[in-house]
Each structure stands twice: as structure tokens, then as C-alpha cells.
Amino acid sequence: MSFAPFENRLCRDIRNDLAESFLTAIQERCMEPVDRTLLVLKQQELAPWHLDYIDNRLARYQTILAHLESIPADIFTTAVLLWDQALFFECHEWLEPFWIQAQGREKKLIQALIRSAGTYALLEAGRTPGAKKTAEKALAFLTANTSLIPGIFTSARLIAALKSLDSPPPKFMP
Structure with missing residues (x-):
């Protein structure tokens, strides 16, 4: 199976929760909102494809926050x-x-x-x-x-x- 937010409710919830917390992280310029979401997500029983999606997103989120530290962002x-x-x-x-x-x-x-x-x-x-x-x-x-x-x-x-x-x-x- 794969991560399919258009077909699976848990996948959609993970995608939506991570995205929402990351938008807050952008505004706050720190990963704390995402970290709080991760604590909640990891209390659930997640499949390997869920964890792969989360890990993939986290790496990209961190890259963006690093860029935002060095450039003026609008x-x-x-x-x-x-x-x-x-x-x-x-x-x-x-x-x-x-x-x-x-x-x-x-x-x-x-x-x-x-x-x-x-x-x-x-x-x-x-x-x-x-x-x-x-x-x-x-x-x-x-x-x-x-x-x-x-x-x-x-x-x-x-x-x-x-x-x-x-x-x-x-x-x-x-």
C-alpha cells in the first residue's frame, strides 16, 4: 500500500495535520508546532508508508525553515x-x-x-x-x-x- 490522502482517511488526516502545523511553523519560524503534531500522530498505530510520508515531509519542512532564516519572505x-x-x-x-x-x-x-x-x-x-x-x-x-x-x-x-x-x-x- 502507499500513502493515499484522496482515498484513505488516516492518510488525509496526517497530510492535513502536518500541513496545518507547518504553516504555523512558518509563521513562528520554528518546528515546535510540527513537533507537537508529531507527538499526537505517533500515539497512533501507523504503517510504514505513513512513517515514510512523515519523515519525507519533515526533511522538506526543515529545508524550508532553513531558507526562511536567510531570506526575506513574502x-x-x-x-x-x-x-x-x-x-x-x-x-x-x-x-x-x-x-x-x-x-x-x-x-x-x-x-x-x-x-x-x-x-x-x-x-x-x-x-x-x-x-x-x-x-x-x-x-x-x-x-x-x-x-x-x-x-x-x-x-x-x-x-x-x-x-x-x-x-x-x-x-x-x-
């Missing part, structure tokens, strides 16, 4: 750090509160970025038809509004990747 820089670590669900979750508060074209831009991250989360789960539909929705806005895409996302690379979905997700940080 909404989009943080989103790109999450993206480049292939934390597409966390990227989606990070952007969502900003989307809720935004208005006008900024709201539509953030929604398109959320959909872009969602595309790759769906691809990871083997949900190719859903990923293609989600990418199309993101592309509808992004291709018509390239000037609004923050430079850190490298609009041409993002759009090209969403159009094909054949290659690995693009990386944006040097």
Missing part, C-alpha cells in the same frame, strides 16, 4: 519555497488565506496559483484527468494575465509546464 517567496520542495498541498494551503482576503485580479491570480499547485498535488496522486482540468482553469487566467504573475514564479516556465504536464514540475528558485 507570500509569493514562501509559496515558491514550498513549490520547489514539491510541497504542493502545503503551497495550496499557504496561499488560501491570502486568496480569501484578496480582491479583484489579485484574488484571481492567487486562485490561479492555488490551482497550479493543486494540479501537481493531483498528479502526485495519479489523478491525471482532474489535474488537467485544474491546470486548464489556472491557465485561463495566467495566460491572459502574465504581467500579474510575480517574477519569482517565472511565468513562462509555469505556463509551459501547466500546458504540457509531461515533465516534472518546474523549479523557480536558483
Whole structure:
């Protein structure tokens, strides 16, 4: 068996709980919220694929927090750090509160970025038809509004990747 948050409640809970605690960790600039979540998770009987998922996420979370210590981070820089670590669900979750508060074209831009991250989360789960539909929705806005895409996302690379979905997700940080 494998880690399947779209098909298994425990997997979904682990993914959601870790992501939520990591977003708090980003704001607090420390791993304590994630550590508290781990204590709760490890009280359950977890399968090897659950533990592998947790270990994999922890390593990437620590990489991001290390980067955040050395660079000034805003909404989009943080989103790109999450993206480049292939934390597409966390990227989606990070952007969502900003989307809720935004208005006008900024709201539509953030929604398109959320959909872009969602595309790759769906691809990871083997949900190719859903990923293609989600990418199309993101592309509808992004291709018509390239000037609004923050430079850190490298609009041409993002759009090209969403159009094909054949290659690995693009990386944006040097």
C-alpha cells in the first residue's frame, strides 16, 4: 500500500495535520508546532508508508525553515519555497488565506496559483484527468494575465509546464 490522502482517511488526516502545523511553523519560524503534531500522530498505530510520508515531509519542512532564516519572505517567496520542495498541498494551503482576503485580479491570480499547485498535488496522486482540468482553469487566467504573475514564479516556465504536464514540475528558485 502507499500513502493515499484522496482515498484513505488516516492518510488525509496526517497530510492535513502536518500541513496545518507547518504553516504555523512558518509563521513562528520554528518546528515546535510540527513537533507537537508529531507527538499526537505517533500515539497512533501507523504503517510504514505513513512513517515514510512523515519523515519525507519533515526533511522538506526543515529545508524550508532553513531558507526562511536567510531570506526575506513574502507570500509569493514562501509559496515558491514550498513549490520547489514539491510541497504542493502545503503551497495550496499557504496561499488560501491570502486568496480569501484578496480582491479583484489579485484574488484571481492567487486562485490561479492555488490551482497550479493543486494540479501537481493531483498528479502526485495519479489523478491525471482532474489535474488537467485544474491546470486548464489556472491557465485561463495566467495566460491572459502574465504581467500579474510575480517574477519569482517565472511565468513562462509555469505556463509551459501547466500546458504540457509531461515533465516534472518546474523549479523557480536558483
